[in-house]
Amino acid sequence: MRVGIGYDIHRLEKGRALILGGVHIPFEKGLLGHSDGDVLCHAVMDSLLGAAGLPDIGFWFPPGDPQFKDVYSLRLLYEVGRKIQNAGWHIVNVDTVLIAEKPRLQRFIPSIREKVAEMLSLDASRFNVKATTNEGIGELGKGEAISCYAVSLLVSED
Template identity: 45%
Template sequence: MAANSLIFAATSSILAKPMIKIQSFATPSLGFSSVLAPRVCSHKFPVLTVAAAASSAVQVEAESPALKPAKVLPFRVGHGFDLHRLEPGYPLIIGGIDIPFEKGCEAHSDGDVLLHCVVDAILGALGLPDIGQIFPDNDPKWKGAPSSVFIKEAVRLMHEAGYELGNLDATLILQRPKLSPHKETIRTNLSLLLGADPSVVNLKAKTHEKVDSLGENRSIAAHTVVLLMRK
């Protein structure tokens, strides 16, 4: 019985030792403590040493760095996306071309989903704010404005930054109308607005397989990717 008591007491002593050791230390690069440093204690049980912060609540001060000019790179890539609701009583303008249809894009300007998307792609590549910040839809002067105004400004900013269009790939998503008869006209006009050779401007059109608002012909959307190259 005495031997059993001694064994029990020794075992209890070992198990009573904390399996997690809390240890605080500063990490200058982060400003708060790091975590999970593996170690083995003398009693040969594997233990994780957790590096905890000095206080119970770790607060990381969020710094808002000042806006800096975009870095000069040999090339820059941008992506643009836009979507508009289709409603009766509005013209359907795509790439600056008036497309005959019973619905059009409800928007503050002319609702040209393709040009808006292209503008956002160029601004994104330049590291600039999106089209809604530069041409806000609560500004009366843009009410009904042709989107060619927006794209000309985006092109001006592109050249001012020392870049030119490498190539552009755009995808329109709408159920109706079919754009096959209009695609070449749209692509030609988009090339003119961009001041680019038509060979570097690509345009695709897809349906949405009758899924959600796009497939139900309640909206129209576009995606654009641009490559800008240093002059």
């Protein structure tokens, strides 16, 4: 068994779509990033890669590479899931925490769980999403950014 942790944070900026776990969230700002800025997908990818002992997402999908400009992170997550499988690992479960003052995310969690679980070929019960605020503290608390933590558990397919 192997455990991995992932973390990501991106600034919110007007004129961008807010995408979390591949789900479009109606909001006046979106996450700034080379890709779509999906912090949930990015944190999950790093937690999976870390548990498998593989390099992080920056190695596989360099932020300066034009082919990944504005890429849909759910597509990258699918590719990471394949890398994990090809390395001989099976995903037991993934647990995540989104940190955002606004927008309120609770009503989007079922859709996020379904989309991400589908990309990883998991039952949705094995992919968990929680949302919290930063209680008004720091740039997260001021609504300037959104972050995500993810923890993954893998077992060897042997």
